[in-house]
Amino acid sequence: QSVLTQPPSVSAAPGQEVTISCSGGTSNIGNNYVSWYQQLPGTAPKLLIYENNRRPSGIPDRFSGSKSGTSATLGITGLQTGDEADYYCGTWDVSLSAGVFGGGTRLTVL
Amino acid sequence: QVQLVQSGSELKMPGASVKVSCKASGYTFTTYGMNWVRQAPGQGLEWVGWINTNTGNPRIAQDFAGRFVLSLDTSVSTAYVRIPSLKAEDTAMYYCARLFCSGNTCWYDSWGQGTMVTVSS
Numbered sequence: 001q002s003v004l005t006q007p008p009s010v011s012a013a014p015g016q017e018v019t020i021s022c023s024g025g026t027s028n029i030g031n032n033y034v035s036w037y038q039q040l041p042g043t044a045p046k047l048l049i050y051e052n053n054r055r056p057s058g059i060p061d062r063f064s065g066s067k068s069g070t071s072a073t074l075g076i077t078g079l080q081t082g083d084e085a086d087y088y089c090g091t092w093d094v095s096l097s098a099g100v101f102g103g104g105t106r107l108t109v110l
Numbered sequence: 111q112v113q114l115v116q117s118g119s120e121l122k123m124p125g126a127s128v129k130v131s132c133k134a135s136g137y138t139f140t141t142y143g144m145n146w147v148r149q150a151p152g153q154g155l156e157w158v159g160w161i162n163t164n165t166g167n168p169r170i171a172q173d174f175a176g177r178f179v180l181s182l183d184t185s186v187s188t189a190y191v192r193i194p195s196l197k198a199e200d201t202a203m204y205y206c207a208r209l210f211c212s213g214n215t216c217w218y219d220s221w222g223q224g225t226m227v228t229v230s231s
Contacts (some may be wrong), residue, residue, distance in 0.1 A: 099170070
């Protein structure tokens with residue numbers, strides 16, 4: 001069971017938008033910044049969002065992040081078939097003194 | 111550019127040991143910490159631990175403490191994870207990931223390609 005809770009799956013049509021939630025507690029999301037990672041099938045994870053809402057260079061502005069209290073959200077607009085992947089939120093948990101991830105959300109672009 | 115290149119797949123018997131390497135290039139190795147993340151087949155990401163590449167001090171998640179060993183060879187910019195006594199449930203892809211920190215926050219900004227460790231008799 002993951003420390004951070006994500007929905008197992010989300011789906012939407014090409015061109016539409018989708019949001020993926022990540023829920024935690026005061027010892028993790030409530031106390032730290034959140035990052036998001038995209039894992040395309042058969043590949044290593046890749047950094048998508050850091051410091052809650054910042055995008056590394058090369059990540060399109062279709063991807064956005066936000067955080068409120070003990071929850072964070074990843075938003076993707078203008079969905080493309082190439083966005084089909086597993087998405088993970090991550091942060092540090094001060095009680096566990098450990099990195100923690102969500103269980104992952106599989107995005108299907110119908 | 112930053113690159114993390116991991117060693118190849120391993121097939122091991124239960125009770126055997128394995129050592130996975132992660133060779134870094136494109137940056138000063140001792141400037142950034144190195145993390146290890148495990149992903150069992152069909153499962154999510156699981157943080158194994160991280161090692162301070164400046165001091166060699168490791169921090170391992172409670173679930174893996176006492177079994178997993180993190181180490182470095184700074185002369186060749188390489189981090190290692192060793193599992194001394196493998197169990198079937200250690201079958202997983204193991205990733206190294208560079209830890210980038212700014213102020214009081216950190217994230218994993220570069221990842222290795224992964225090393226598949228299969229434990230089977």
